[in-house]
């Protein structure tokens with residue numbers, strides 16, 4: 001049996017994150033371990049952020065992102081803030097350059113404890129999302145759900161933040177939509193060959209949005225950082241808002257999104273530590289650190 005690895009259960013605005021310390025090891029978190037940890041109410045999570053030794057000079061760590069269903073994600077904004085907070089607490093370092101499967105990621109902890117992550121440039125080409133067929137205008141693609149002549153949700157904007165996102169614009173309260181019913185249907189719609197994260201967004205002013213997300217591989221979550229970025233850039237791109245917005249997520253918290261002139265999207269928000277323990281990356285068996293036990 002491989003030795004146990006330390007982990008911290010954290011959250012980013014209610015997005016449930018496990019930061020797994022896989023530095024100095026060659027094994028990886030097995031999908032079965034992720035599924036076991038997700039099934040245990042004490043360690044239930046949306047994403048595992050597995051911190052590995054760096055692969056590329058100039059980066060501090062390679063980060064692997066694993067969804068609750070054991071699948072992999074290319075981006076996780078809220079989880080990246082949790083990684084920054086954990087590493088900043090350990091090392092005192094404030095500025096980080098990470099590598100993920102989607103590329104290089106810069107992040108920084110500020111004096112007030114908030115954390116900014118440069119999520120890179122969004123992509124809007126239909127092959128970039130990806131979509132199964134060509135759509136020339138990804139600001140509003142032809143996709144709808146509900147009765148054909150009275151769709152409940154329709155014409156989403158699609159964007160890639162490294163991972164695939166569809167954003168449905170609604171006029172009513174985002175809570176009035178049955179996202180737990182529509183989410184799985186849309187996540188697995190054949191138009192999204194790699195599935196997609198599905199959000200509904202209500203624009204409340206030129207600077208504010210309300211957002212709910214059904215995450216690919218994790219379901220309904222209390223926050224989704226990359227979806228917040230995808231919604232913000234899509235809102236700006238369709239003329240609904242300016243390029244700097246505050247997004248309210250289901251936990252009631254907010255993320256600040258700035259789509260900079262150099263095309264990079266910078267997301268700023270909090271991260272919170274809950275408890276620490278160690279786990280077996282092969283099976284997901286785990287125990288809580290003794291000093292944390294009340």
Ligand SMILES: N[C@H](CCC[C@H](N)C(=O)O)C(=O)O
Pocket residue numbers: 015046047067072073074075076077078079163164197215216217218223224225226227
């Ligand atoms: N919670 C994450 C996104 C996870 C995306 C994942 N569900 C995927 O498969 O793309 C965030 O804060 O950005």
